[in-house]
Amino acid sequence: MKTPSGLQPLIDDGVIDEVLRPLKSGKEAAVYVVRAGDEIRCAKLYKDMAQRSFQQRVQYQEGRKVRGSREARAIGKATKYGRKQQETAWKNTEVDALYQLRDAGVRVPEPYGYFHGVLVMELVVDADGHSAPRLGEVELSPELARGFHRFLVRQVVKMLCVGLIHGDLSEYNVLVAPDGPVIIDFPQVVSAAGNNAARKMLLRDVNNLTASLGAWAPELLDTWYGEEMWALYEAGELRPDSELTGVFAHDESAPDLDGVRHAINDAREEALIRQQGREAAAEQD
Numbered sequence: 569m570k571t572p573s574g575l576q577p578l579i580d581d582g583v584i585d586e587v588l589r590p591l592k593s594g595k596e597a598a599v600y601v602v603r604a605g606d607e608i609r610c611a612k613l614y615k616d617m618a619q620r621s622f623q624q625r626v627q628y629q630e631g632r633k634v635r636g637s638r639e640a641r642a643i644g645k646a647t648k649y650g651r652k653q654q655e656t657a658w659k660n661t662e663v664d665a666l667y668q669l670r671d672a673g674v675r676v677p678e679p680y681g682y683f684h685g686v687l688v689m690e691l692v693v694d695a696d697g698h699s700a701p702r703l704g705e706v707e708l709s710p711e712l713a714r715g716f717h718r719f720l721v722r723q724v725v726k727m728l729c730v731g732l733i734h735g736d737l738s739e740y741n742v743l744v745a746p747d748g749p750v751i752i753d754f755p756q757v758v759s760a761a762g763n764n765a766a767r768k769m770l771l772r773d774v775n776n777l778t779a780s781l782g783a784w785a786p787e788l789l790d791t792w793y794g795e796e797m798w799a800l801y802e803a804g805e806l807r808p809d810s811e812l813t814g815v816f817a818h819d820e821s822a823p824d825l826d827g828v829r830h831a832i833n834d835a836r837e838e839a840l841i842r843q844q845g846r847e848a849a850a851e852q853d
Contacts, residue, residue, distance in 0.1 A: 577684040612687040704739030713784035733758040737773035739780040792816035
């Protein structure tokens with residue numbers, strides 16, 4: 569295929585040898601399958617974003633550190649230079665998070681470097697060597713769904729232990745490899761200590777996973793792992809190997825409890841409806 573202009577510098581520098589095919593394209597980035605020597609990898613080419621998109625990112629950027637005082641001032645004033653620096657910081661955040669999470673033992677794609685605004689990393693594949701499917705694209709047994717849920721909750725704990733929250737975790741950014749789930753897409757990663765919405769985003773992440781996997785193992789819908797791990801985190805007692813039960817006693821005096829529980833219950837009701845639809849379809853077969 570014709571080499572995208574954004575990947576040509578990587579070929580010129582010998583980082584990759586060939587662009588094989590596009591893998592996926594979204595609003596913020598396009599991912600390509602590339603060859604580097606004898607290795608098949610993927611390259612994430614970030615797209616430049618409009619100012620409107622920056623406004624949508626505000627909730628995620630709270631608490632992030634900017635590398636220079638000049639850059640921080642420019643970003644705060646939303647100047648042209650500031651928007652450019654904000655764009656650069658947004659891209660760098662995913663790269664930094666990927667290395668930090670890899671080192672913390674979180675199952676993420678292995679990063680191979682960041683070159684000319686392009687992130688080169690492991691291509692996650694299935695047992696046949698094809699691009700791995702997303703979690704929402706596979707059928708699961710109840711036992712496998714429970715195992716995936718257990719594994720993914722542990723990954724979220726490891727992330728929180730290094731002060732990070734995915735911020736947009738769902739069945740759409742978890743790939744299923746032969747050795748289990750792999751979490752992807754981190755440009756919106758949230759600082760657990762520096763973002764006022766951190767708890768809300770953590771609960772949303774965990775409950776998205778619970779709702780999705782609860783469609784295959786409905787008993788998961790009665791668990792509260794997000795609340796449990798956040799309580800331990802706030803108390804300074806969360807560890808990568810902390811034993812979680814999924815049981816949590818809610819504080820009925822919390823001002824945002826109703827809103828949080830409504831959102832969680834809505835997600836769980838949707839999962840139950842999907843499960844009932846599958847059961848009905850199976851009976852008709």
